[in-house]
Structure formats: structure tokens, C-alpha cells
Amino acid sequence: MKLRFNRKQLCIPYAVFLVFFVLAPLFVILYYAFTDGQGKISFSNFANFFTNTNTLGTLLYSFSLAIVTTLVCLVIAYPTAYILARSNLKKKYVLLLLFILPMWINFTLRITALKEILSLLEGNISAYPFLNSVIGMTYDFMPFMILPLYTSLLKLDKSLLEAASDLGGNKLTVFLRVTLPLSVPGIISGMTMVLLPSMTNYVVLDMLYNSTYIMGSLIGSYFSAYDWNNGSMISLVLLVIIFIVTLVTNRFSDKDSNARGAVL
Amino acid sequence: MDKNENIIELIDVRKVFDGDTVAVESFNLQVKKGEFVTFLGPSGCGKTTTLRMIAGFELPTSGKILLNGEDISKLPPNKRPVNTVFQKYALFPHLNVYENIAFGLRLKKIENTYVNKNGETYVKREKLTKSEIDKKVRKALEIVDLEGFEKRGVSTLSGGQQQRIAIARAIVNEPEILLLDEPLGALDLKMRKEMQIELKKMHKKLGITFIYVTHDQEEALTMSDKVVVINDGEIQQTGTPTEIYNEPINTFVADFIGESNIFNGTLVGKLKVKFCGATFNCLDDYEINQLVDVVVRPEDIKICTPEEGQLKGRVISSVFKGVHYEITVGIGKFEIIIHSTTDAPVGGIIGLRIEPDGIHLMEKVYTVNKYDGVITKTNKVEFGDGEFECDVTCLYAGSHLDEEGYLVTAQGEKLDLTGTEVDVEVDTHDIMMSDDLSSGGAQGNIISMIYKGDHYRYIVRTEDNEEDYVLSCPDMWNTGDLVGIIIPKEKIKLSLKVTEDGK
The missing domain is CATH 3.40.50.300 (P-loop containing nucleotide triphosphate hydrolases)
Known part of the structure; x- marks a missing residue:
């Protein structure tokens, strides 16, 4: 007998995975978020989230950390990507590889190395928790910013820049009026890819002795205290926030869905 | 001005x-x-x-x-x-039609003259006002016949419309x-x-x-x-x-x-040129015996009866092209293309006449290939990105080669020619092409071919130093073909370079 699969059958492994590891846990989270410890339906967790100053403070701290990280990444990545994409360097793929290479090294190892460097520079690294966390996350997520920017700048038609300067634009105007607007999809895509993980990646903070909670660590702390209900609610709220952010940014990058694609 | x-x-x-x-x-x-x-x-x-x-x-x-x-x-x-209309339009995809056209205007500064309170005039460089820009953009859209397209995105336009917008965007800047x-x-x-x-x-x-x-x-x-x-x-x-x-x-x-018929011709008298085996009157004055290229446009050749014709030939083919027939006539080994409004039966014998003003003569650009060459250790000659067998004894009259490869002159002097710089000349009809790249002394790509009635004239260019070989060949090859260049040993004419110290 010959083995034949149609397309539906080929979907089965993924569908099973989806049901057991995505859908089912989601329902479990939903269930815990809207019940109390005794299994009765309750909205107290929801109320807790928005009345507890601790939780709101953590949300705010996470947001500021994520936004600062994203902006720092953008400021460093844009010129780098611009130079890489615009230059005629024969070695530019080597350069690009150097920026991507850290992604291939285990991230705990990277952060440990960074910790050593920072303690060498700062002495007591626990004195600058916020700064160090930003540095750590920037280091960690930089490739996710560079790649989409690089791709969208690389795709930029050179004749558009020539046209802009032909019509009287100097180098700055050409950049501001043509290059920058046309790289917006890349910017949005890069920002999404840095902003969301840096709101939750508490391992970086832990390793760099930043004891302030961010969303990730807050959820962890509830779960380790066996408070499934409040932990689930926070996860759910975070999920909704991420969903909204993605929805809004997708609107911008719709035109240019390729920008997300990496070159390597 | x-x-x-x-x-x-x-x-x-x-x-x-x-x-x-x-x-x-x-x-x-x-x-x-x-x-x-x-x-x-x-x-x-x-x-x-x-x-x-x-x-x-x-x-x-x-x-x-x-x-x-x-x-x-x-x-x-x-x-x-100056402003440019680009080959692929290069319209800004993030701007609509109006903004594309206004792009140059918004950056432009013009000199406006004002009079101040004291009655003195002064010049100020200012940007165009909104209404000025608006007027110019609308005028430009009117010129390219696309009024009402202001708000459209450029990607929604057809190729022709994008082209017009590109033109409007350029001319709006005057x-x-x-x-x-x-x-x-x-x-x-x-x-x-x-x-x-x-x-x-x-x-x-x-x-x-x-x-x-x-x-x-x-x-x-x-x-x-x-x-x-x-x-x-x-x-x-x-x-x-x-x-x-x-x-x-x-x-x-x-x-x-x-389209043209191109032949090799020779001047045989005052304003008389011979090609395709017949003599014609012409208007271009060249010296007698001068070799020339003769160009005759297909429509300048008239068909007549075989008795009246300056040339006589058999019709090989006739293709209807709408306004005219394209008739190919074989005369001996030559082929001539004629554009005529009347048809001629294939296989029939017809006469052809060419008026003097239909014959264009031009001096031959290539009659001989000349290179700078160097003699190698093995008594070959290196030129034009290749190495060819040659007869080095022609450099010194009466000389011969001894068993070890040294040249012995008529006076009995023994010379080592390695490194000697020579001038090399090869006639266009002495160079041959071959599919077998290694068989020749050099190789290159055919970069040009022109049909000359009974043969083709090719230019073969080598890849390394872009040396050209001009040659005639009756067979048809394709432009871009990579070929080996073969030159028979006896056809390579060598002469010593005349150096300053007279050696």
C-alpha cells in the first residue's frame, strides 16, 4: 500500500499541537482568571489588577523599560542598517553576520558575559538596575531590530533617491522625505519585535541583579505562590495589551509584509 | 541670451x-x-x-x-x-499623485522682490505659497491630461498614467x-x-x-x-x-x-565604384583603388527588366510587410535585400538599378588588425590576449633558426629573441574562428556582426584586456558566441618595433 497524504492529513500534527499546547492552556488561563480559589466565577481578579498599585506600578515599569529599550535599539540599529544597506562594501555580509552572530550564542551565556563587563565598568552593578536592564535587553534584542530595518532599506529603490535629489532635495531632505517614510514598515516591524519580548523577559533582570518586577516576573511570583487566579488574570491582560499593540502596528506594516523577513 | x-x-x-x-x-x-x-x-x-x-x-x-x-x-x-524622467518612473510610492508632482515645488525657493518703507527694493528667497503650488500642479496635470487624479495613489495607476505623472513631476519645476x-x-x-x-x-x-x-x-x-x-x-x-x-x-x-545592404567596394574611376561585380556611378569622391564600404538602402534599389538592370539576379524570397514587399535577390554569391511596392515572383530573374544618390560610400574603418606583440621563449608571439605560432625569421632577412631555437642572422649572428617587442599585422580575411576554444591562440566573444552581401564582418573581443579582432567570414555566427581565434602561422606579419636607439 502506498502512503498518500492529502493536505488535510498533513495538518494533523500541527492541529494536535495547537489544541494541546495553545488552545487548551488558553482556556485554562481563562478559567483561572475568572474564578476564585474555590472555583466560583468571579471578577475580583480583574478588579484586583486595576486597583492593586503594585501591579499597575509593575505594568508602568515594564512599559518604560520596554519603550526605552526599543528606542535605544532603534537609535543604534537605524544608522547601522542604513550604512549596511547603502554601502557597496564587498564585506557587508560579513559585517551583517557580525551583528547577527550574538543571536546564535546562548542567551544566558551572553548576559553572563555582559554582567562581567558591566561589573568591570561600574563596580557594583546593582547600583544601576534600570540602566543595566536596558543595556542587557538592547544587547539581547538588537538583531531583531537591525534585520527588518536592513531588509526594508535594502529594498528601497535607488532611483527614488535619485529622483528626490533631482527634484531639488539635498541629502537631508532626501532622507527625511523619502528614505525615512519608506522605511517605516521596517521601523514598525523592528519595534514590535523588540517591544513585546522586552516587557516580559525577566531573566535578563534577574541575572543583572535588578530586583524590580516586570510583567514576566510578576506573573511568575503569583504562580510560585500558588495564586493561579491572579497570575492568570495578569497573563490575560498582558495578552490583550500585546494583541492591541500588534493590531495597531500591523495596520502600518500591512503594505510591506516582507519587511519582517530576515535576510540570513 | x-x-x-x-x-x-x-x-x-x-x-x-x-x-x-x-x-x-x-x-x-x-x-x-x-x-x-x-x-x-x-x-x-x-x-x-x-x-x-x-x-x-x-x-x-x-x-x-x-x-x-x-x-x-x-x-x-x-x-x-535639469529634471529627469526615469526609465521606471521612480514615482514615490508613499505619496499620492498630487504630492508626487508637488515634491519639487515644495523644495524650491524663488527670489521675490519687495520694496521696504524707505522705498528700497530688496530680494528675499522664499518658498512657494500653497496656492502657487496648487496652481502649478493643476497646470502640470492638465498638460499630461490627467486632471482629477490628484488624490490617487501612484500604485493604482496604469503604466501609461504613471509615465505621464513622472513627466508632470519633472516639467512642473520648469x-x-x-x-x-x-x-x-x-x-x-x-x-x-x-x-x-x-x-x-x-x-x-x-x-x-x-x-x-x-x-x-x-x-x-x-x-x-x-x-x-x-x-x-x-x-x-x-x-x-x-x-x-x-x-x-x-x-x-x-x-x-x-535596414541596409553593405558591400565591399573599390573605386575604379572618378565617381565610379565597383561592387557586386558591376560598376556604378556614385556621388562620393574617393581616390581610385580606394577600398570602401558601400551602403545601399533596400528602398533605393529599383526592380526592372533583366536587360535594363545594372545587376541581374534570381529572386530567392519575397515577404509581404504591409506597405512593401521585402525581396531577397541572389546575384552570384551576393544577397541583396530590396523593399519594393510591387511583388516579384520567387525564382524569377529580375534586373536591379541603383541611382547614384542611393549609393553611400564610406572609408573602410578596418582593413587590417594591428597589435603590439612580444616574442616568447618558444619563438611564439604574444599579442591581443593570446599566443600564436609565428615565423620569426621574417624579422631579419635571410635568417634561420638553429636547433636550439636561436635565430641566426644572415651575417651569422646568434640572437635570443625572447622579450623582443614587435608590431603585428593580420589581414581581416586571414583570421578564422572556431568552436574549439583551445584550438586558437586567443579566444573572445563576438561583439558585432555586419552582413556584407557575400560574407559577414565580425568583431571578436577578448575578455581579459578587451582586444579586438576584426575578421571576415562567410559563415553565420551569433553575437555573443565565445570563439577561438585561429591565425595561420604564415599570415602573421611581424616587424621589429623601431626604438629610439635604432636597434
């Missing part, structure tokens, strides 16, 4: 890419204000590079570009009063010169014809100087006041469309512009 009415002048412009690829060589051109000038040539001939140097996207390696007498060679594009880089290349035939007429109309209406780049000879002849035929980075001929067509200066121009 003063007596110097050339709006733009290119003086000895040369452009070299990557250190050794010459794109444009000794380019000299004057364009008068209001002219429609076309750069015409095959792809890769340097026409677009020249245009880009006028626009400012490329800087000439040497030479000058003068605009109204001022040197602009080093100015960036935004400082030049440039002194409008540069057009194969602007109609991406349009279909019908659309292209329409746009050709419209561009011509626009040129008349606006009075702007147009410099137009195309590889389409028909387009060039239809639209231009002046055609500049370019090949291999050099101007071949500059003239009005009629001049270019009727009086081509060399076989390249004759072959590139329109």
Missing part, C-alpha cells in the same frame, strides 16, 4: 567605472536651447551614463559639462536646473533641460506611439530643451531635431534624422539605423 546659444555643452567628457571599464570616451556635444536631442545606441553603449552625468548622478572622470557656459560638472543633482531616460521603454507599442506624439507636442508647447535616450531607432528618427548615434561609449555621428538616415557616416550607423 548672448551669442553663445548652446544651452549645454559637453567637452571631452570621459567616464571610467571601477578603474578600468570605459563607459564614455571623448564625448563632445553641443545642444542648442529648445532642441530635441536624442542619444541613440545599443544597450550598454554609454548613452544612459552620459545622461546621468548631465543630471548629476554620475560625475565625469574627466572633461567638462557646461550649462549656459558655466561649468556644472561637479554640482550635485539638486543644484542643477527645468531648463528635461532629461528622459528611455521613458517609453515599459509601454506597449500602441501606447508608445501615442506618447511619442504627445511628448513631441509637449516639447513644442513648453519650449524646454529635451535630451532623450533610446535604443529604438524609429523613435529617435520620429521625435528628434538632432540624433546622436553612440556606440562603445563614443559618438559615431551627430545630425538631423534625415542626415543620419541618408548619409550614415560609417557602417555601424548604416546598420543600426534602418
Whole structure:
């Protein structure tokens, strides 16, 4: 007998995975978020989230950390990507590889190395928790910013820049009026890819002795205290926030869905 | 404007890419204000590079570009009063039609004159006001016949409409010169014809100087006041469309512009030229016995009865082309193409007549190949990116080679020729091509072929140092073929280089 699969059958492994590891846990989270410890339906967790100053403070701290990280990444990545994409360097793929290479090294190892460097520079690294966390996350997520920017700048038609300067634009105007607007999809895509993980990646903070909670660590702390209900609610709220952010940014990058694609 | 009415002048412009690829060589051109000038040539001939140097996207390696007498060679594009219509339009995808056209206007500053309280006039450089911009954009849209398209996104437009927007975006800035880089290349035939007429109309209406780049000879002849035929980075001929067509200066121009029959001819008397085995009266005056290329346009050959004809031949084929028949006639080993409004029966014998004004003579550019060569250790000669067997004894009269390979002169002197520099000459009909690349002394690609009635003239260019071999061959090869170059030993003519110390 010959083995034949149609397309539906080929979907089965993924569908099973989806049901057991995505859908089912989601329902479990939903269930815990809207019940109390005794299994009765309750909205107290929801109320807790928005009345507890601790939780709101953590949300705010996470947001500021994520936004600062994203902006720092953008400021460093844009010129780098611009130079890489615009230059005629024969070695530019080597350069690009150097920026991507850290992604291939285990991230705990990277952060440990960074910790050593920072303690060498700062002495007591626990004195600058916020700064160090930003540095750590920037280091960690930089490739996710560079790649989409690089791709969208690389795709930029050179004749558009020539046209802009032909019509009287100097180098700055050409950049501001043509290059920058046309790289917006890349910017949005890069920002999404840095902003969301840096709101939750508490391992970086832990390793760099930043004891302030961010969303990730807050959820962890509830779960380790066996408070499934409040932990689930926070996860759910975070999920909704991420969903909204993605929805809004997708609107911008719709035109240019390729920008997300990496070159390597 | 003063007596110097050339709006733009290119003086000895040369452009070299990557250190050794010459794109444009000794380019000299004057364009008068209001002219429609076309750069015409095959792809890769340097026409677009020249245009880009006028626009400012490329800087000439040497030479000058003068605009109204001022040197602009080093100015960036935004400082030049010229605008470009790009080959693929290059419209800004993030802006709508209105904003695309207004792009240049929003950056422009104009000098306004004011009078202050004390009655003194002063000049202020100011941006255009919103209503000024609005008026100009609408005017430009009107010129290209796309009123009402202001709010449309550029990606929603058809190719022809995008082309018009690209033109509007350029002319709205009122440039002194409008540069057009194969602007109609991406349009279909019908659309292209329409746009050709419209561009011509626009040129008349606006009075702007147009410099137009195309590889389409028909387009060039239809639209231009002046055609500049370019090949291999050099101007071949500059003239009005009629001049270019009727009086081509060399076989390249004759072959590139329109169809032509090209033959080898010899002057046999005052204003008498012999080709295809017959003697014809001609109008071009050359010395007797001068070898020439003879160009005859297919429509300049008249069919008559065999008795009346200067030439007599058999009709090989006849193809109806709409307005005329394209008739191929075989005369001995020659083939002649004729355009005639009347048909001739295939296989029939007909006579042909050519009037003196239909015969164009041009001096042969290539009669012999000349190279600088060096004798190698094995008594071969190295030239033109290759190494060939040769007869070194022809360098010294009466000499011979001994067993060890040394040359012994008539006086008994023993010479080691290794490293001797020589001049090498090879006749065009002594070079042969072969599919077997290793069989020849050199190899290269066929870069040009021109049919000469009974044989083809080829130019083979080597890859390493771009040395050219010009040769005649009766067989048909294809341009771009990689071939081996074979030259028989006895056909390589060597002579010692005359050096200063007389050795």
C-alpha cells in the first residue's frame, strides 16, 4: 500500500499541537482568571489588577523599560542598517553576520558575559538596575531590530533617491522625505519585535541583579505562590495589551509584509 | 541670451567605472536651447551614463559639462536646473499623485522682490505659497491630461498614467533641460506611439530643451531635431534624422539605423565604384583603388527588366510587410535585400538599378588588425590576449633558426629573441574562428556582426584586456558566441618595433 497524504492529513500534527499546547492552556488561563480559589466565577481578579498599585506600578515599569529599550535599539540599529544597506562594501555580509552572530550564542551565556563587563565598568552593578536592564535587553534584542530595518532599506529603490535629489532635495531632505517614510514598515516591524519580548523577559533582570518586577516576573511570583487566579488574570491582560499593540502596528506594516523577513 | 546659444555643452567628457571599464570616451556635444536631442545606441553603449552625468548622478572622470557656459560638472543633482524622467518612473510610492508632482515645488525657493518703507527694493528667497503650488500642479496635470487624479495613489495607476505623472513631476519645476531616460521603454507599442506624439507636442508647447535616450531607432528618427548615434561609449555621428538616415557616416550607423545592404567596394574611376561585380556611378569622391564600404538602402534599389538592370539576379524570397514587399535577390554569391511596392515572383530573374544618390560610400574603418606583440621563449608571439605560432625569421632577412631555437642572422649572428617587442599585422580575411576554444591562440566573444552581401564582418573581443579582432567570414555566427581565434602561422606579419636607439 502506498502512503498518500492529502493536505488535510498533513495538518494533523500541527492541529494536535495547537489544541494541546495553545488552545487548551488558553482556556485554562481563562478559567483561572475568572474564578476564585474555590472555583466560583468571579471578577475580583480583574478588579484586583486595576486597583492593586503594585501591579499597575509593575505594568508602568515594564512599559518604560520596554519603550526605552526599543528606542535605544532603534537609535543604534537605524544608522547601522542604513550604512549596511547603502554601502557597496564587498564585506557587508560579513559585517551583517557580525551583528547577527550574538543571536546564535546562548542567551544566558551572553548576559553572563555582559554582567562581567558591566561589573568591570561600574563596580557594583546593582547600583544601576534600570540602566543595566536596558543595556542587557538592547544587547539581547538588537538583531531583531537591525534585520527588518536592513531588509526594508535594502529594498528601497535607488532611483527614488535619485529622483528626490533631482527634484531639488539635498541629502537631508532626501532622507527625511523619502528614505525615512519608506522605511517605516521596517521601523514598525523592528519595534514590535523588540517591544513585546522586552516587557516580559525577566531573566535578563534577574541575572543583572535588578530586583524590580516586570510583567514576566510578576506573573511568575503569583504562580510560585500558588495564586493561579491572579497570575492568570495578569497573563490575560498582558495578552490583550500585546494583541492591541500588534493590531495597531500591523495596520502600518500591512503594505510591506516582507519587511519582517530576515535576510540570513 | 548672448551669442553663445548652446544651452549645454559637453567637452571631452570621459567616464571610467571601477578603474578600468570605459563607459564614455571623448564625448563632445553641443545642444542648442529648445532642441530635441536624442542619444541613440545599443544597450550598454554609454548613452544612459552620459545622461546621468548631465543630471548629476554620475560625475565625469574627466572633461567638462557646461550649462549656459558655466561649468556644472561637479554640482550635485539638486543644484542643477535639469529634471529627469526615469526609465521606471521612480514615482514615490508613499505619496499620492498630487504630492508626487508637488515634491519639487515644495523644495524650491524663488527670489521675490519687495520694496521696504524707505522705498528700497530688496530680494528675499522664499518658498512657494500653497496656492502657487496648487496652481502649478493643476497646470502640470492638465498638460499630461490627467486632471482629477490628484488624490490617487501612484500604485493604482496604469503604466501609461504613471509615465505621464513622472513627466508632470519633472516639467512642473520648469527645468531648463528635461532629461528622459528611455521613458517609453515599459509601454506597449500602441501606447508608445501615442506618447511619442504627445511628448513631441509637449516639447513644442513648453519650449524646454529635451535630451532623450533610446535604443529604438524609429523613435529617435520620429521625435528628434538632432540624433546622436553612440556606440562603445563614443559618438559615431551627430545630425538631423534625415542626415543620419541618408548619409550614415560609417557602417555601424548604416546598420543600426534602418535596414541596409553593405558591400565591399573599390573605386575604379572618378565617381565610379565597383561592387557586386558591376560598376556604378556614385556621388562620393574617393581616390581610385580606394577600398570602401558601400551602403545601399533596400528602398533605393529599383526592380526592372533583366536587360535594363545594372545587376541581374534570381529572386530567392519575397515577404509581404504591409506597405512593401521585402525581396531577397541572389546575384552570384551576393544577397541583396530590396523593399519594393510591387511583388516579384520567387525564382524569377529580375534586373536591379541603383541611382547614384542611393549609393553611400564610406572609408573602410578596418582593413587590417594591428597589435603590439612580444616574442616568447618558444619563438611564439604574444599579442591581443593570446599566443600564436609565428615565423620569426621574417624579422631579419635571410635568417634561420638553429636547433636550439636561436635565430641566426644572415651575417651569422646568434640572437635570443625572447622579450623582443614587435608590431603585428593580420589581414581581416586571414583570421578564422572556431568552436574549439583551445584550438586558437586567443579566444573572445563576438561583439558585432555586419552582413556584407557575400560574407559577414565580425568583431571578436577578448575578455581579459578587451582586444579586438576584426575578421571576415562567410559563415553565420551569433553575437555573443565565445570563439577561438585561429591565425595561420604564415599570415602573421611581424616587424621589429623601431626604438629610439635604432636597434
